[in-house]
Amino acid sequence: MTTFRDRSDVFAELGTKLTIAEIFETLLDGPVPISLSAHDGSSTGPADSKYSLEILNPRGINYIATAPGDLGMARAYISGDMKADGIHPGDPYEILAAMGEMRFRRPSALALVTIARSLGWDALKPIAPPPQETLPRWRRIALEGLRHSKTRDAEAIHHHYDVSNKFYEYVLGPSMTYTCACYEDEGQTLEQAQENKYRLVFEKLNLKAGDRLLDIGCGWGGMVRYAAKRGVQVIGATLSAEQAEWGQKKVVEEGLADLAEVRHSDYRDVRESNFDAVSSIGLTEHIGVQNYPSYFGFIKGKLRDGGLFLNHCITRPDNTRTTKAGDFIDRYVFPDGELIGSGRIISEVQNTGLEVLHEENLRPHYALTLAEWCKNLVENWDACVAEAGEGTAKVWGLYMAGSRLGFQRNVVQLHQVLGMKLGPNETWDVPLRPWWKA
Template sequence: MTTYKERNEIRADVPPKLTIAEIFEILADGEVPFRFTAYDGSTAGPEDAQYGMELKTPRGTTYLATAPGDLGMARAYVSGDLDITGTHPGDPYEVLKVMEEQLQFRRPSALTIANITRSLGWELLRPIAPPPQEALPRWRRIAEGLRHSKTRDAEAISHHYDVSNTFYEYVLGPSMTYTCAAYENIGQTLEEAQENKYRLVFDKLRLKEGDRLLDIGCGWGSMVRYAARRGVKVIGATLSREQAEWAQKAIADEGLSGLAEVRHSDYRDIEESDFDAVSSIGLTEHIGVQNYPAYFGFVKSKLRDGGLFLNHSITRPDNNRSARAGGFIDRYVFPDGELIGSGRIITDIQNVGLEVRHEENLREHYALTLAEWCKNLVDNWDGCVAEVGEGTARVWGLYMAGSRLGFERNVVQLHQVLSVKLDDKGRAELPLRPWWT
């Protein structure tokens, strides 16, 4: 059977109506690398392909047509109107990899667009409500406060983190750590690598028994408890109420209440100061690039002279492009999230008067971490769906698999930046060479 492209070019007089698969073929620049099937019975791509994509409903076509790109595909996939075959919805990594490597889309001519429109019909081209997992667009979030105001930040964090602690236990594993692990080798388990990450942060900050640590954006308190087990007095802050409640219970269960506390609080409301160290593990992505000077200035104000600050965050590989996230990430994963290169982070840390002493990129480590989270989601799929619904579970599978690919391809990176607050004579009182392994 010949394809539409092989049969004819669109005739200017009476162009033939197109099937869904023919439209897909026209828009694809080159061969379709997987089997595509549509609800109208049409197909494209090799019959023996390992992976497939099934467009199941007209609603899925509307999602794809009214929001071209990652947002439209996410809407169709999250709603169940678009299925991927040959892989599990908890880990569509392999299909995303094939699409990244072998599928490109071209800009059709005006005549082609007209024929596609006529073939689909106006009814399918009218925008409809997105799946319920989608956050409001940026321009409508103003009702929740100005960008990165306390109110709006709280709403954004709640959207992502107040999903279900049980769901996170399924996906993250016993460490309840939702940040990049640090692998000594690829044979390490996720739990070993997460423990190693906390050891690395602890050692970089030169913490010892009796020291005071502020952990900003502490999540479920894993860093808080790691330090408290070693005699450090710790305050953690998170904007997620569910995280704070889970963390406080875990602290009590371990008998660490005399040393550790996790507050449901904006970091800007922390009044204590003179800390020996501040850790910020996975928070900078949420505060907004324009707020870096204020944030790092706040951190400096909380440190004693000679105190150390470690910033651990996702970054871009350069400092030139827009910091704002793409449509899918902004609407389904991290509303108002922003990323920029490590150069901007280092510059703004330096500009508030902290001295940067070390930085390293753990990009490949995050790809390994995400692969393990996807495996956990697949292994616990039924429990995850029962806890949060299939749509939300699909969001997570798509997001984590896509992020894994992004870290592998150097679309995003993960940097740890270590800095120190000098005394009034410019002294740091630190060893001459790195003191951690």
């Protein structure tokens, strides 16, 4: 039986033109799950839908038709050429959930002819994406070097983290912590849960006053300051100049300069060694899976015998899928980001000669964290737009709400892996059973 979407090939042969709503249907593999309308007066999807999308102008359908999928939809939405009704742009979680399993497909050659004839060939010429979008992977090689070179990593971090410290203060809250919190229960506030996360990491690393900690990918220095307040000597390294400036200023303001430093540095350039512990909270996503051996080898080389390390990062639920991020995440959020399952991470840790002592999955905790960040963005929307622009604020709402769904639906997970560098006698220097409060 010929479906409506299959008829685009027939229409091409007959010379029939499609409405924009029909073009949208042609690009989907399945029904339109919410109401959609367009500037030509056409519409599709359930009329009683609580949420709706409206394509406002030719540029909006150009973005969608030339990049069917999350990238094209994001371009149209971020640029203001498509609007979403029934949601706040700071938290589009509900409409994303309603769109559910909506999947785009590549139209056939005949369908492309129909689309081009319907819109006009000039309407499908490539146009510049929104300014928030970074270069495609192939162009980054030419301009920034090979994937995960120091230069290219620095540019990727700059793209994401050097938006504006003030913007992050609005979104992240007082802790300025941009990693998964750890909730004792769902009644905890975001700040309580972030403090609890640092407490958990500190205790897992068995730190005490007088110890030395290296925190790689330290962000704005939350872990650095937490440990320093408890008498630990800490070096934090971040590739973001704005993070380092903010974090070091906070270290000084809190009277911790004798114990702590937030350093603007690639972690690979840290020369000090013989640390009692190394923490890596939210860095592994930027490393590149092929670089795991050198990454964990670096950690091993920085630890004293008997020293502990903790790796906290987003993972996939298995170890078989592609490691590369989707187009929207790669171009708007985490350029060159890569994810793999916790099994691969543990294997690489072990292959480096480190011993894994414990691992746990905090997947539901990240969904809770992201919901709170979206709430902050909504509450501070006008200030965030004034600080970073409406397009950037939309990117963050879309990314965080979509990520919340991803953690809820087990598309991604969050794992903490605790390990040790064994000494010559291969014995543990820690208690026989977990010594931290879960």
